[in-house]
Amino acid sequence: MIVTQLRLMGKQKTVTGNYNGEIYFLDYKNVIYFDTTDRKTFIYTADRVYETSLKLYQLEDMLKDTSFIRVSKSMILNIRKINSIGHTFSGKMIATLENGEKAEISRNYVPLLKEKLGI
């Protein structure tokens, strides 16, 4: 069974993720986003995708004082890994991430982002 947990190591927060059967301690600062697909939670860094047994709501609660915010039902995003924020033709908010991926920010979570940015 995949063992994953979120630990407080001194002042630094790390998240453990499974990659090819091995468990890695990841500095949360290197995480671009957390995503849920088919009831599984994944940790996306610049070079790898790790799996974790933690649920998104648990991660959201643990990371509430950091630069991570919930941007949709299935994603928690690291604001510091956003390159730019733009919009689509239909007016949806899109964040372009450091790894080139684009993440949609749901309308319901836009006030959260604005509050975090101080708008």
Next chain:
Amino acid sequence: MDWKRYWNELLNSIGAVSLILLFAQLIMPIFSDIKLFGNFEIGLLMVYIISAVFIFLTYHLFPKIITNFHGRRKLFYTVVVIELTGLYTLTDIIFNLINLQERKLINIFWTIPFLLAALTITYIIVYFAQNAHYKRMNKKLDEYKQKNDDDTIKK
């Protein structure tokens, strides 16, 4: 003060007044053409009253249709309606100025090009407003990243 509520009410009111004017403009030529009320002024008054009743009933019989539009969407449709009214009025004035007798040209069939024009104008306004909004947001994002470059957990 509940600004959100007042803003919503204001949009409702502006939207309602604009709709009344728009419907009046739309059906006025039809009424004046068939001389339903004989006198043009009385006809005009009747058209406005009928439009007002129609809008009142729409607002009260189908509240879900209206209340489903919130914030920006409501603002968007209100602006479209105001622009449509403006376009009708402008065309009417121009037709009067050039003494065009065929004023019945301003009828319901003009709705499609007018609607397209109003939607285009509104979309251009919204596009530029959104660009300015996202420019500000990206500036704030850069500020946030600089400020929180070395953030540690406060717990």
